[in-house]
Amino acid sequence: MNSKQRLLMSDLLTPSLFDTLVVSIILMGLFGLTATAAFAQHLARTTVSGDAKTPAGKPLEFATILLLKAGDSTLVKGAAGDADGHYSIDNVMPGTYRISVTGVGYQKAFSAPFTVETGQAQVAVPTLVVQEDSRTLGEVKVTAKKPFIEQLADKTVVNVENSIVSAGGTALDVLEKAPGVLVDTQNDRISLKGRTGTLVMIDGKPTYLSAQEVVNLLRNTPSNGIQSIELISNPSAKYDAAGNAGIINIRLKRGTRNEGTSGSATVGSGYGRFPKASAGLTLNHRAGGWSLFGNYNYDYNERFGSVDARRIFGKGDSLTTVRNLGYRPSSSRNHTFKAGADYALGKRTSAGLMLNGMVSDNQARIDNSNLLYNAGGELQQNVTMVNASTRGLQRIAANVNVKHTFDTLGRNAGPRELTVDADYSYVSIDPQDNMRTRFLNAVGEEVRQPLVQRNTPPSQVTIRAGKFDYVHPLSKSAKLEAGGKISYVTSDNDARFETLVDGNYVIDPQRTNHFLYDETISAAYLNGSKDWQKWSLQGGLRMEHTRSLGNSVTLNKVVDRNYVNLFPSVFMTYTASKNHQWRTSYSRRIDRPNYQDLNPFVYVMDTYTYYQGNPFLRPQYTDAFQVGYTYKGQTTASLSYNHTTDVITGVNEQMEQIMRVTTVNLASLKNINLNVGFPLTITKWWNTRQTVDVFYNAYDAEYAGERLDYRQVSANVTSNHSFVLPHGFTAELSGFYNSPFVYGMLRLRALGQVSVGVQKTLWNKTATVRLNVSDLFQTMRPGGVINHGTTNVTFTNRFESRVARLTFTYNFGNRNIKGGGQRRSSAEEEQRRIGGGGSN
Structure with a gap:
């Protein structure tokens, strides 16, 4: 799906005076509210401590301690308590909490709610007496269920693991329910808060796939x-x-890190119009300095x-209407896996190896009928195309990680840490399209010989990357972070388009x-942070140097780019009291x-539609402000408020009877977003959380x-x-509603759904x-209009x-609340940019 034709695009535009005024008003408003408290007294993060004892007054050794929010027990x-039954939890933010204590053979005990005040150094929780549990023969399993949607200071977390409505589905099903996310399955796009261009990561590592292939990957990844x-x-x-719109990071299950072996097994089935089936196994083992983990999932x-x-x-008597009726049944068999090991080399050094990947086999049959009507509405011709399409995807990614902790620099400073990552990733996409086109008149008679074609556009992408991150505390409330990264990507796309002539396939040099x-x-990059009593x-500043070389061997076209960019970011937080916190931020990003999309070849979608790549696409840049x-x-x-220049956008252009689809740079996009999220406890047994995003998109281009100056106020x-x-x-x-939405020259209609589930x-x-039903009322019917030129x-x-x-899920072995760490590797950005031809 790529191009050989040059397109003329606008030069990079600087933000207008209007943009500058908007930014100034936002920042001045926030600073004006809080400036009088800018140099309040020093903030000391609070330590919560206490003791747990048995009814006989003896210490409860090595008890499991949970700090919970008093409102909803999150x-x-x-x-973990020590041998004397004492526990201590550091760096607790202001708020109202309670403590949960339990141990093997004992019931769970809760403290009374207590409040941590701003500036408070210590909070002593009264001694908790934990009663024996005569019914427990084995270990007591302590769990704390997180809400499905969790709003944190710097991100929104969708907790999939315990969600009933997400069980048995796919990652794409879950993402559709996430606040502020819009999944456009027709055009394989994911937008966040009204903006496209999200960086999708898995376990903090890029998938090395284009937007289309990311959607395919999520569609084939079991939840x-x-x-x-x-x-x-x-x-x-x-x-x-x-990531012009930000980052979507998918955390895969890893399990516990307790001594011993634990795991879970899951089997499932589903039915809509066609059957589905899934199965998965997760295993974890820890002994001594070793921690081993792995999982495997199969989805049909x-x-x-x-x-x-x-x-x-057309116009007047030459007015023509083409009605395209397409039906596409498909099937997929997907194997996903993850395996790894962590080892403590010493008291301060650990190393790890992680491997994850996917093998996918997709088949589809695409039946297209193109009905041509004249100005009087009379049927003139019916051109049908049947495409028997296959697509194989193999993805493998490996990560080696070493972390070392140095001595602390003093009593009030934390330890210095150095983390080094090395990554290797390989993606192979093997599609094939077998197309047969028939030309029929109004009464269904063939007017010419069928056209038989095939398209084989395999794609291989190899990525090698390395990075390091260093944390250097300056004091208990200040630190510096620094790091570097280098990635080298090679992509090989060899598209062969052939037409059957006299019983032999002949290469079409134009395609x-x-x-x-x-x-x-x-x-x-270099990061610095500092905390005061009410301020943080x-x-x-991040600097990135990019050198890219696109070479169309067949067309003898070479596009060589070499550029350096600076990406500043600033985040400021003001804690007015234990209940009120304000924050503001600015960052500059690139896509x-x-x-x-850079691959300049033509991909035939049907007789009247084709996609053409654009090797002259430029990066887009976004300045993002938020309070x-x-x-x-x-x-x-x-x-x-977000201002994007050189917006990378898909466009459609009618050229007589043929529709050309391509990707271009449009001049600019302004996005204003208002987000509100709040929980609500209706009764003791009914809790809910609502999230509302209202955003305004304004394109300014030609x-x-x-x-092309489409403007739209939308809501999610x-x-x-x-x-x-x-x-x-x-x-x-759970339910969501997306109001009408604009993307480039495309205006999308409203859509939404309601899903329900029950668990025992x-x-x-x-x-x-778990039993669940998605889209209960079948309201997911995407649609839209393009009316330009x-x-x-x-x-x-x-x-x-x-x-x-x-x-059905069964958990076995030693289970506990301690979770395995999630590592971020050096491959952060390239994963979403790989694509392959074909139609699956």
Whole structure:
């Protein structure tokens, strides 16, 4: 799906006076509210401590300690008591909490709620007496269930692991329910808070895939293997500068890190119009200095999709309407795996090896009918195309990690830490399209010989990357962070398009192309942070040097780019009291074109539509400003302004009967977003959280000789409800609504869905049965309009959105709340930019 034609695009624009005024008003407003408290007394993070004893007055040795929010029992931190029954939890923020204590053979005990005040150094919790549990023969298993949507200071977390409505589905199903996220399955795009260009990571590491392939990967990744999804809308300089709209980080399950062996097994099935099945196994083992972990998931999925699109072109008596009716049944078999080992080399040094990957086999049959009508509405011709398509995907990624902790610099300073990562990733995409086109008149008679073609555009991408991160505390309340990274990417795309002539396939030179792409990105960053009594400040600067070389061997076209960018970021927080916190931030980010969009060859979608790549695409840049407010650590509100130049956007252009689809740089996009999220306890057994995003998108550009100044106010609303029912049952109800939305020249219609699920635990909570139904009312019918220049298109899509799923999970071995650490590797940005041809 790539191009050989040069496009003329606008030069990089600087922000306008209007942008500068908006930014100034936002920042001055926040600083004006809080300036009088700028140099208040020094803030000392609070330490919460206490003791746990048995009824006989003896210490409860090595008890499990949980610090919970008093309002909803959400887990904040975990700790372990010592041999004398004493425990201590450091760095506790102001708020109202309670302590939960338990041990092997003892019941769970809770403290009375207590409040941590701003500036308070110590809080002593009264001694807790833990009663013996005569019913417990084995260990007592302590769990703290997190809410489905968790709003933290710097990110939103979707806790998939314990969600009932997410069980048995896919990562894409879960992402559709996340606040502020819009998944456009028709065009394979993911937007966050009204902006496209998200960096999708898995366990902190890039997937090395283009937007289209990222959607395919998420569509084929079972949700049973996911722990959580993090939405980071304004990352710091420590992260790669890629991701105009922010970062979506998918955390896979890893399990516990206790001594011994533990794991879980899951099986599931589902049915919508076609059957689905899944199975997975997770294993963990820790002994001495070794920690071993691994998981494997298999997913089988049959599904369908359909489209009904109308294109109108021409004028007067030459007015023509093309109605495209498409039906696409498909099936996929996906194997995903993850394995790794961590080893403590010494008291201060640890090393780890991690391997993860995916093997996917997809098959689809695409039946397209293009009905041509004249100005009087009479059928003139029917051109049908059947595409028997296959797509194989193999992805493997390896990471080696070493972490060393140095001596502390003094009593009030924490330890210095150095982390080094080395990464290797290989992605192979092997698609093939076998197309047969028939030309029929109005009464169904063939008017010419069928056209038989095949397209084989394999793609291989290899990425090698390395990075280091160093943390240097200056005091208890100040630290410096520094790091560097280098990545080297090679991409090889060899597309062969052939037509059957007299029984032999003949290469079509206009649609065959060998494209090579090399890219090296070198980066360095410096971050500094400082805490005062009510203020905290973090600032950073990241520098990235990019050298890219795109070489169309067949067309003898070479595009050589070499550029350096600086990406500053500033974050400031003001804690007015234990219930009120304000924050503001600024960051500059970049989105580079994905490798597939740079590949200059033509991909035929049907007889009247083709995609053409653009090797002259430039990166887009975004300046992002945000102010926010948090009430009692749970209710949040934020206002952000984002200005993007050289916006990378998909466009459609009608050229007589043929529609050309390509990707270009548009001049600029302004985005203003208001986000509000709040929890609500309706009764003791019914809790809910609501999130509302209202955003305004304004494009200011020119394309095909005409102004493109689409402007739209849109909204995304999500509502998640959890219920505690009698007899050990729990239930969830979730829904979202997306109002009409604009993307470039495309105006999307509103859509939404409601999903429901119920859960029952069995066998002393070692097993769980979940039943859920997605899109209960079948309201997921994406559609939209393109009406710009000579292009006039209206379309409606349908797919198998309502699916009932039943899953069973069994947990075994030594289970505990201690979670394994998640490592971020050096491959941060390149993963989402790989693409492959084909239609799956």
